[in-house]
Amino acid sequence: MTGSTTIARTKRKASRPLSPQALFLQGFFKHPVMVGSIIPSSGKLIRKMLGPVDWDNCKVFVEYGPGVGTFCRAVLERLGPNAKYIAIDTNADFVAYLRRTIVDPRFSAIHGSAADVNAIVADHGEAHADYVLSGLPFSTLPAGVGEEIAAATHRVLRLDGQFLVYQFNPNVRNFLTPHFPRIDHAMEWWNVPPAQLWWAWKDAPAD
Numbered sequence: 026m027t028g029s030t031t032i033a034r035t036k037r038k039a040s041r042p043l044s045p046q047a048l049f050l051q052g053f054f055k056h057p058v059m060v061g062s063i064i065p066s067s068g069k070l071i072r073k074m075l076g077p078v079d080w081d082n083c084k085v086f087v088e089y090g091p092g093v094g095t096f097c098r099a100v101l102e103r104l105g106p107n108a109k110y111i112a113i114d115t116n117a118d119f120v121a122y123l124r125r126t127i128v129d130p131r132f133s134a135i136h137g138s139a140a141d142v143n144a145i146v147a148d149h150g151e152a153h154a155d156y157v158l159s160g161l162p163f164s165t166l167p168a169g170v171g172e173e174i175a176a177a178t179h180r181v182l183r184l185d186g187q188f189l190v191y192q193f194n195p196n197v198r199n200f201l202t203p204h205f206p207r208i209d210h211a212m213e214w215w216n217v218p219p220a221q222l223w224w225a226w227k228d229a230p231a232d
Contacts, residue, residue: 089139153183179204
């Protein structure tokens with residue numbers, strides 16, 4: 026085998042796209058405080074997390090930290106034909122992967138911060154979101170960022186909208202309770218690691 030042939034094969038291997046699993050793992054090691062787990066969520070977790078969503082009345086669905094799209098395809102399967110799905114991630118590699126692999130007019134992958142969700146939703150011609158899904162690890166985010174994201178999420182949701190959060194640390198409730206007085210909770214044990222599931226409702230203010 027000649028040296029030029031070896032170099033050519035090496036270049037082909039180097040240019041070969043990473044698998045979703047490898048890309049997810051790479052994202053975890055590059056940005057561990059922004060990726061909540063080393064393993065993507067299980068199918069059971071996805072079904073339970075999305076269970077309460079009223080898809081007939083969901084026109085704008087937002088996701089924070091979509092990663093390699095573990096939830097994206099499940100959401101798109103359920104979402105109405107005229108709805109919008111806005112996925113926001115700070116990891117440019119994940120955003121590029123989603124833009125390359127999900128071709129759907131309802132779907133937009135945005136490189137940005139969840140704290141800017143109000144501006145991002147407005148840029149898509151909408152005033153509010155119906156549902157916001159997040160797998161961001163609130164407890165390991167830089168100081169103040171978790172609080173900022175929770176407050177921004179409450180502002181962007183319509184009345185009766187819902188913040189869906191899956192975490193591995195129960196302390197996420199501390200970020201939700203200042204903004205969402207009604208919160209439901211469950212566990213999904215068939216996940217690695219077992220996950221805490223939270224559904225926080227934006228209720229109308231009391232008279």
